[in-house]
Amino acid sequence: MTLTLIGSPYSRTVRTLWMVKELGIPYENIDVKPGPEGSRTPEHLKINPNGHVPVIDDDGLILWESLAINLYLARKHGGPLAPANISEEGQILQWTLWAVWELEPHAQAVMSHGKTLAEDQRDVAILARSQASVEGALAVLNGALTKSGGHLVGNRFTVSDLNVASCLYFLRFAPEMMDKHPAVRAFYDASKARPHAKAAFALRGD
Numbered sequence: 001m002t003l004t005l006i007g008s009p010y011s012r013t014v015r016t017l018w019m020v021k022e023l024g025i026p027y028e029n030i031d032v033k034p035g036p037e038g039s040r041t042p043e044h045l046k047i048n049p050n051g052h053v054p055v056i057d058d059d060g061l062i063l064w065e066s067l068a069i070n071l072y073l074a075r076k077h078g079g080p081l082a083p084a085n086i087s088e089e090g091q092i093l094q095w096t097l098w099a100v101w102e103l104e105p106h107a108q109a110v111m112s113h114g115k116t117l118a119e120d121q122r123d124v125a126i127l128a129r130s131q132a133s134v135e136g137a138l139a140v141l142n143g144a145l146t147k148s149g150g151h152l153v154g155n156r157f158t159v160s161d162l163n164v165a166s167c168l169y170f171l172r173f174a175p176e177m178m179d180k181h182p183a184v185r186a187f188y189d190a191s192k193a194r195p196h197a198k199a200a201f202a203l204r205g206d
């Protein structure tokens with residue numbers, strides 16, 4: 001059975017498009033857009049009651065949460081992106097949960113309150129707090145990457161690199177924040193330069 005990946009490339013679905021391309025597995029993408037016309041329709045709420053994309057249907061297994069989907073696909077299909085042993089699995093989980101908690105919400109707030117929200121909805125106090133949190137997270141990431149030599153786990157590109165780089169993508173409107181952290185900048189640029197990353201992000205014109 002072909003994996004069905006539900007969600008528009010103009011959403012966090014791009015993370016899983018990147019993942020399936022790295023794995024080289026067959027998939028079908030159904031372009032459901034975020035919001036009332038797509039992810040909030042009664043039909044979509046049946047498969048993701050959160051009203052969000054992405055969702056996968058893998059031979060009847062329905063899963064949501066982009067980074068969890070990526071972890072699942074790595075474990076299922078194996079190869080260099082997947083954990084090679086329990087110690088790598090622990091580290092991959094650590095970095096993925098770190099990205100979700102310590103980086104993503106703050107980086108998303110930097111994007112929205114610094115750039116993408118209408119000007120009358122931007123809040124300078126939220127922006128300043130979020131920038132401080134992102135700065136702290138980037139310092140941690142920079143330290144880890146400097147020590148490890150460029151990859152987070154196992155001296156190779158794994159699903160943890162893909163998940164963390166996917167969250168750094170929110171900082172594309174604040175490039176100066178990554179520029180202050182050379183190991184993060186090099187990690188992000190190298191991740192985004194991978195052919196399968198380019199192919200996935202090209203689906204949204206990036």
Ligand SMILES: N[C@@H](CCC(=O)N[C@@H](CS)C(=O)NCC(=O)O)C(=O)O
Nearest residue numbers: 011012034035039052053054065066
């Ligand atoms: N933590 C979830 C977040 C999913 C999410 O917020 N998706 C957005 C698009 S990037 C969405 O579907 N928004 C539509 C809505 O909230 O109505 C994940 O990583 O999959």
